[in-house]
Amino acid sequence: MxxxxxxxxxxxxxxxxxxxxxxxxxxxxxxxxxxxxxxxxxxxxxxxxxxxxxxxxxxxxxxxxxxxxxxxxxxxxxxxxxxxxxxxxxxxxxxxxxxxxxxxxxxxxxxxxxxxxxxxxxxxxxxxxxxxxxxxxxxxxxxxxxxxxxxxxxxxxxxxxxxxxxxxxxxxxxxxxxxxxxxxxxxxxxxxxxxxxxxxxxxxxxxxxxxxxxxxxxxxxxxxxxxxxxxxxxxxxxxxxxxxxxxxxxxxxxxxxxxxxxxxxxxxxxxxxxxxxxxxxxxxxxxxxxxxxxxxxxxxxxxxxxxxxxxxxxxxxxxxxxxxxxxxxxxxxxxxxxxxxxxxxxxxxxxxxxxxxxxxRTKHFISAFGEHVIAEEVEQSMKAIAEKYNANIVEFTVAPMIQTQDELPYHEWFVEFEQTPDNLSRFAADLDEMVRTKNIYYDDLIRGNILQPLKIRPLQKNAFIDYMKSVGKLGGQNKTPRLSNDRNIAEALLNK
Known part of the structure; x- marks a missing residue:
């Protein structure tokens, strides 16, 4: 010593x-x-x-x-x-x-x-x-x-x-x-x-x-x-x-x-x-x-x-x-x-x-339809399902998809996987079910055919790093919001 x-x-x-x-x-x-x-x-x-x-x-x-x-x-x-x-x-x-x-x-x-x-x-x-x-x-x-x-x-x-x-x-x-x-x-x-x-x-x-x-x-x-x-x-x-x-x-x-x-x-x-x-x-x-x-x-x-x-x-x-x-x-x-x-x-x-x-965060939630889904709910859900599928998650964020053609709106999850699960549709279904168990308002909207189940959009490697770099917030104490009530981050990620 x-x-x-x-x-x-x-x-x-x-x-x-x-x-x-x-x-x-x-x-x-x-x-x-x-x-x-x-x-x-x-x-x-x-x-x-x-x-x-x-x-x-x-x-x-x-x-x-x-x-x-x-x-x-x-x-x-x-x-x-x-x-x-x-x-x-x-x-x-x-x-x-x-x-x-x-x-x-x-x-x-x-x-x-x-x-x-x-x-x-x-x-x-x-x-x-x-x-x-x-x-x-x-x-x-x-x-x-x-x-x-x-x-x-x-x-x-x-x-x-x-x-x-x-x-x-x-x-x-x-x-x-x-x-x-x-x-x-x-x-x-x-x-x-x-x-x-x-x-x-x-x-x-x-x-x-x-x-x-x-x-x-x-x-x-x-x-x-x-x-x-x-x-x-x-x-x-x-x-x-x-x-x-x-x-x-x-x-x-x-x-x-x-x-x-x-x-x-x-x-x-x-x-x-x-x-x-x-x-x-x-x-x-x-x-x-x-x-x-x-x-x-x-x-x-x-x-x-x-x-x-x-x-x-x-x-x-x-x-x-x-x-x-x-x-x-x-x-x-x-x-x-x-x-x-x-x-x-x-x-x-x-x-x-x-x-x-x-x-x-008080401003980081999704409530486009009154569901008020918060960060704790999405993080706990992702953790549980990622463990079930032995999937490593690099980073993720969630945004509402309100404007759709001939289909119900939904929550879109932008996920950077270390390795994408073999059955991504099953992964998404289980993730949606987990969020529903944690948020009764979200569950009601799914049951009432106001929302359809969530969809996952896998992102390329370093998608979030590139996004943070593009907005001048790479490193230090900066972090990507987990949830948004708009699609600003979503659109930026899609344009990378």
Whole structure:
């Protein structure tokens, strides 16, 4: 055992014990955070506009703070960009996390000196909990790669601005810098394929023990490694690879192909980070769900997912949530976000402690006929049927086919298979049946001859990579939406 793994063991035990203790005080911690947010927020321009100094209870908070998206908060962001202070939070943001919005163009999400610890410490806590739960600390001595955005930052109104993963890169502890790959110069390359080529060159022959990133881009990295090494499995190249850290998208549709490429099953740790905050992380190896980050500067609210676009939706605090209900996740944070709809839906799989799974996006669903099929339903269905047919799925997305000639409309599934099943029509029929069991509205539409069963359109190799490249979102933290209510992605895929 080397020095880093040796020292990590007692430190991990201390942090793990603290996290377990906080599981028992989650509701009280949330109430404390709300009061702290109100105290600090009342001294801001936003607080003055919403009379926060007179808000004392959660019921009053609901009346004072409407649910909002980026468009609604952007006037305050513009004031910050003009150089004003104390707009959404005290002082000026420490950073702007720059993200690409589907309707807003580029978004600038504030990160404050108070909130930066949420991003850094939670990532660290996920690894420390894994060390305690697994007993494995040896990976801390090897090389680690974080497939992330460029750490190059621009300045807006004097505020360093860039991708969240690039910002976090500046906060990697000094004792891990020698373990980190690729080097800083390579990380600064903007073009993903150029960057990936350099990463492959730098990491071949190194003792890689941990790889972190979004699953499709990890797979692309593995594929390039295999191509460069005459088809070798990743475990042959990196015999001490022990851990994948992933987030951003559901891991299940990618798991089979990733492990096949690696040549063995290895441990995984799932996280739920976003520019707006680090919301949850996997704290255990044997229980479902991610531990909600209830003591890290974020006050959470939960709206029943079907009400999210209502004028006055039901708003719940942590103490009122129920198991198995699908909720839109709303955050209020010490970065200056208030009643902010992050666009993700979750459900609780445990209330003691509070553990969640991510079920989809509020805007990523199909409801062309009132079926409201969500990402969780299509992903679980695809996983089950792919396993039944021993089929490896590279990537897929679903769109409605409404305009048809002399036939009923249907859901069209665009699927890139590693190898297309021998009986694709049977595969499609079983997949349709599985979705029907998960969504009664979809089942009713099939039974009522409003929709016909789904159809699968197999795509050529690298179809999704080529699509993401064409829209300038190849690599980094970008991902293809699972579901759309229009055919924009579908038509782009067909035109590749």
């Amino acid at each position: 080397k020095i880093k793994s040796f020292l990590a063991k007692p430190y991990a035990a201390i942090v793990h014990k603290r996290i377990q203790k906080s599981m028992q005080t989650a509701v009280a911690d949330q109430n404390y955070i709300l009061q702290n947010l109100l105290k600090n927020g009342s001294k801001t321009i936003f607080g003055n506009d919403h009379n926060l100094k007179n808000v004392k209870t959660y019921a009053e908070f609901i009346q004072a703070i409407p649910i909002r998206d980026y468009e609604a908060i952007s006037p305050y962001i513009e004031q910050i960009k003009e150089g004003k202070q104390n707009v959404l939070w005290k002082g000026k943001p420490l950073y702007f996390a720059k993200t690409s919005g589907t309707t807003s163009g580029v978004k600038y999400i504030p990160i404050s000196s108070d909130s930066i610890g949420n991003h850094i410490d939670t990532a660290k806590n996920a690894l420390l909990c894994y060390m305690v739960e697994s007993g494995n600390t040896a990976f801390a001595d090897g090389k680690m790669i974080f497939l992330s955005g460029s750490p190059t930052l621009e300045r807006i109104a004097g505020i360093p601005t860039g991708r969240l993963s690039g910002i976090v890169n500046h906060h990697v502890p000094g004792y891990l810098r020698k373990n980190q790959m690729p080097d800083f110069e390579t990380n600064c390359i903007e073009d993903w394929e150029t960057k990936l080529d350099k990463i492959v060159t730098q990491t071949l022959g190194k003792d890689m023990t941990l790889i972190s990133g979004i699953p499709p881009w990890m797979q692309m990295y593995f594929d390039w490694l295999a191509e460069r090494s005459d088809g070798k499995k990743i475990k042959e190249l990196f015999p001490n690879l022990q851990l994948l850290v992933h987030g951003g998208v559901n891991f299940e549709p990618y798991k089979t192909k990733l492990f096949d490429t690696i040549g063995a099953k290895i441990d995984t740790v799932e996280t739920f980070p976003a520019s707006e905050g680090f919301f949850a992380f996997q704290d255990t190896l044997d229980k479902e769900g991610l531990l909600l980050n209830t003591n890290s500067g974020i006050f959470f609210e939960f709206i029943p997912a079907l009400e999210i676009f209502n004028e006055n939706p039901t708003r719940l605090s942590l103490s009122d949530v129920k198991l198995g209900e699908n909720y839109a996740l709303i955050v209020n944070s010490n970065a200056g976000l208030w009643g902010y709809n992050i666009g993700d839906t979750i459900k609780f799989v445990s209330l003691d402690p509070y553990r969640i799974v991510v079920t989809g």
